Amino acid sequence: MITPDEAQARILALGVPVAVETVPLLEATARWAAHDVTARRTQPARDLSAMDGYAIRYGDLPGPWRVVGESAAGMPFGGHVGTGEAARIFTGAAVPDGADTIIIQEEVAREVDALTLTGEGPPHQGAHIRRAGSDFASDNRLVTVGDHLNPARLALAAMGGHGHLDVHRRLRVAILSTGDELVLPGADTGNDRLPNSNAPMLAAMLGPLPVELVDLGIVPDDRAALATAFARAHDCDILVTSGGASVGDHDLVRPVLIDLGASLDFWKVAMRPGKPLMAGTLGTTIVLGLPGNPVSAFVTATLFLLPLVRHLSGARDPLPRRIPASCNAPLPAVGPRTDFVRARWVGSALAPLPSTDSGVLSSLAQADALIVRPAGSEATPTGQPVEAILLG
Structure with a gap:
């Protein structure tokens, strides 16, 4: 038997990340970056106000001022703020030329265009201004190859000027359950049958990942039936079997795979639960044989199946943290x-x-x-x- 760490390494060595495609930003959700993403613009592109208030010259404190214009987000003031002048400004708006400080609206009083200080005023020159490039500058690297494209990274890429991203294509993952005792969830079990709990569990575990699931259903403990089912997974990246991977008389997954020309790397791991774990390849498809017991299937899927999917999807750090x-x-x-x-x-x-x-x-x-x-x-x-x- 090999250790879990060795099993993880050998499973990941069975394949390399799949082909790259360019997709709209919204379709890149939960994938992994196939290339570095660099900024196409500077953020902020110019100095912006961080507060609602008035743009002034710091040297004009403590006022008074004459209001000469207004700057709103997307609609900047086109004039110049001179000595003794102020421009009404809103959060996210461009700081007008000539101004160097924002005084917040709670600390002033305005009568028509006359503005007077009523509070302590800004603490320093440049107060309440988000400087151009304070988030990132053009050509800065925003996302590194192998990074998971979580919501924050997608937002960063969008802010950096990207509408499409390079990612690895979705994997095709086939799930096959074996066992004469299994019936579909919700079906009558009588005294001798069991609901197939592993298939919906594995599908749920794979759900957040960039995969297309192929349900091969429940296959009885029969060589011909298993061979037929395995053939249906010929165009899949991963074939996951549940049950039948041990060495009992009714555990037929391994011998049928060998008959079909599969190359099996190992079939036992020194772990508990989950000892009867099998890994190998059938043509270009990676085969992962999980135990039939539900907890064992869950643990081995957590340790081996999910990391394999992340690895083939381009993740830099595919193993569970x-x-x-x-x-x-x-x-x-x-x-x-x-x-x-x-x-x-x-x-x-x-x-x-x-x-x-x-x-x-x-x-x-x-x-x-x-x-x-x-x-x-x-x-x-x-x-x-x-x-x-x-x-x-």
Whole structure:
């Protein structure tokens, strides 16, 4: 068996980021930048007012002034502010020529065009002015290749003058569930069947990512049926199977893939839950075989499937981020496999959830994080620092 870290590295090595396309800004949401994005303009393009008030010359304090014009956002005052003069100005409006300071409207009184100081006035020359280029200048790099195009970065690219961005195309990801015991969610299960919970769970996990899902449905434990289903994924970037990847008599995913000419890299990982994990390629499609138990499928999807999708989509840092945390309960020693312990936040500490069974979905639904317990870790007391992967 290989370690989870080695499994992650070997899975990411199975493929490279997919082709680049140029899309409108709104279609780039939640993708990763395929190239650096540089500013095509300076922001602000000129000095702007940060407050509603009056543009004046600082040397004219304490006034009075004569109001000679008005500057609004998008409609600047075209004149010049001279000695003893002021221009009415609004937030976001261009500072008129000649003015060097903004006095806020709450500190003055106006009678027709006569303006007098009633408060303390601006604290210094240049007060309440956003200087040209204070956000960024033309040709500054705004987004770096591999950055996630979150809402803030999309807004920054738009402000920088971009209406389109270069991103990696959407991936085609096929999901296939195996098992004679599975039925569609909502169907009658009788005493011997189970609802297929993994497929909707995996689809929901992939939902925020730039993928096109291909549902291959539920396939029985039958070689011919599996071969037919695998053939339907020939044009997909990733084929994800759930169940059937172990070594039992009814676990047929691996032998059928081998019969079809797949190249399998590994099929066991030293982790708990999630030991029966398989990875390889079938033609140009990367195959990831997840365990059938729901919690194991969730944990392995978190650690391996989602990073693979991010990697192929051009992410610079595709692996889940680990954060330091404290644990509000003692933790037992760990055996030869890395433990990923379901936990939830209680105040500022993580509380391990009681069930470690890989089939118990109720504890997974309560979990906010996975505590990472490396193989061979000693028992730790309450309050001991731990590493955790945040969920959701």
